Amino acid sequence: MDNSKLKNLLETHKKGFALSQPFYCDNEVFDLDVKSIFFHEWLFAGHVSELQEPGDYFLFQILNESVIVSRDFNKKLHAMVNVCRHRGSRVCLEKSGNTKRFTCPYHAWTYNLDGSLFNARLIEPDIDRSELGLQKLAVEVFHGLIFISFSDKPDDMTDLKSKLDPILSPFELSKTKVAFKKSYRVKANWKVLIENYSECYHCSSAHPEFSKSHVTHMSSEKAQPLNALMEKRAKVAGVPTDFVDCIGVNRFDGQPDYAYNRYSLYDGYDTGSEDGMAVGPLLGNIKEYDGGASDLYIGLLNPFLIYCDYVAVYRFIPIDKDTSIQEIIWLVRDNADLGSETAVDRLKWLWDVTTVSDKCIIEKNQEGINSRYYKPGPFSSMEKYTRLFVDFYLERLGSAK
Ligand code: FES
Numbered sequence: 001m002d003n004s005k006l007k008n009l010l011e012t013h014k015k016g017f018a019l020s021q022p023f024y025c026d027n028e029v030f031d032l033d034v035k036s037i038f039f040h041e042w043l044f045a046g047h048v049s050e051l052q053e054p055g056d057y058f059l060f061q062i063l064n065e066s067v068i069v070s071r072d073f074n075k076k077l078h079a080m081v082n083v084c085r086h087r088g089s090r091v092c093l094e095k096s097g098n099t100k101r102f103t104c105p106y107h108a109w110t111y112n113l114d115g116s117l118f119n120a121r122l123i124e125p126d127i128d129r130s131e132l133g134l135q136k137l138a139v140e141v142f143h144g145l146i147f148i149s150f151s152d153k154p155d156d157m158t159d160l161k162s163k164l165d166p167i168l169s170p171f172e173l174s175k176t177k178v179a180f181k182k183s184y185r186v187k188a189n190w191k192v193l194i195e196n197y198s199e200c201y202h203c204s205s206a207h208p209e210f211s212k213s214h215v216t217h218m219s220s221e222k223a224q225p226l227n228a229l230m231e232k233r234a235k236v237a238g239v240p241t242d243f244v245d246c247i248g249v250n251r252f253d254g255q256p257d258y259a260y261n262r263y264s265l266y267d268g269y270d271t272g273s274e275d276g277m278a279v280g281p282l283l284g285n286i287k288e289y290d291g292g293a294s295d296l297y298i299g300l301l302n303p304f305l306i307y308c309d310y311v312a313v314y315r316f317i318p319i320d321k322d323t324s325i326q327e328i329i330w331l332v333r334d335n336a337d338l339g340s341e342t343a344v345d346r347l348k349w350l351w352d353v354t355t356v357s358d359k360c361i362i363e364k365n366q367e368g369i370n371s372r373y374y375k376p377g378p379f380s381s382m383e384k385y386t387r388l389f390v391d392f393y394l395e396r397l398g399s400a401k
């Protein structure tokens with residue numbers, strides 16, 4: 001996109017208002033989104049329980065890129081681009097598995113689990129093979145959560161890790177496992193998905209199931225007494241209730257946005273389930289149910305919702321400017337027995353039913369945005385995080401000029 005078009009778009013944005021139509025509908029904006037957001041930010045790629053043994057691997061796919069995330073024989077994790085250094089074929093075709101080496105299906109070059117080239121058949125001896133490994137990407141593991149970045153200079157996670165480490169420790173997220181995953185294909189620009197996820201202004205009208213159990217659809221004044229009671233219970237239960245807000249203006253330069261906040265569920269709800277009853281064993285060192293839920297952000301593209309007995313991880317993957325995937329990954333304690341279909345149904349019920357209705361409202365939102373009559377309106381106070389997301393987005397686009 002030429003600089004003057006971008007400058008004009010950024011200048012015409014009215015602070016505190018929704019984004020204008022081109023931000024959602026213009027191909028050049030989408031290309032810039034991909035470059036400045038998705039190929040810069042840390043992206044949640046998966047959980048360590050998916051790579052338990054040496055040789056375990058899975059593929060992480062976004063737009064034209066396929067990334068192999070593997071564990072080598074020294075137990076070290078690697079992320080590498082799934083593009084052969086010979087003539088560019090995809091090297092690994094299986095979505096996940098266990099292997100000693102990756103063999104390209106085209107001319108059978110083979111790569112080690114760390115991406116280095118093991119063998120290239122009949123290649124002239126004077127070719128430097130050490131230069132022909134798969135291209136490596138930045139990878140960080142934090143409490144069992146694996147993040148990758150396509151950036152040559154990814155944001156520094158040091159402060160985030162030291163601040164969030166004591167808060168996350170009681171949950172022992174590294175000792176969880178993936179119980180279920182589901183992808184929802186949504187006919188909307190990726191930003192409409194995140195904007196929707198970031199506010200609960202819509203919850204009381206769109207999510208009756210969610211609103212029965214979570215106080216986030218209320219104003220903060222109304223929720224305050226319930227939160228005060230939850231804090232007392234959390235202390236006994238050993239659940240951190242710290243408030244961390246390093247987002248937007250509070251973000252440190254060169255570091256990802258991050259945040260943590262715990263809030264109350266309604267009386268009678270131990271967790272985010274249909275009947276309020278537990279859906280799995282308590283996580284980590286938590287002693288009892290505090291009737292709360294935590295919002296955790298590690299970068300604004302990676303929200304986690306932590307109950308006492310499970311975590312719902314959200315992932316937003318663009319397909320093109322008009323289509324995105326909203327994916328949920330449910331994590332439970334590693335020794336949880338969710339053998340029966342009923343147990344998994346109970347676990348996923350709330351966020352499945354909520355996401356199905358979100359898909360509907362998001363798609364209707366996008367249809368309206370596509371109209372020639374669309375005009376951005378003002379955010380309410382309950383859309384604080386959507387507004388922060390929009391500010392974050394515009395700042396990243398501005399610095400990509
Ligand atoms: S493209 Fe991979 S070996 Fe030829």
Ligand SMILES: [Fe+2]
Nearest residue numbers: 196202207358
């Ligand atoms: Fe929603």
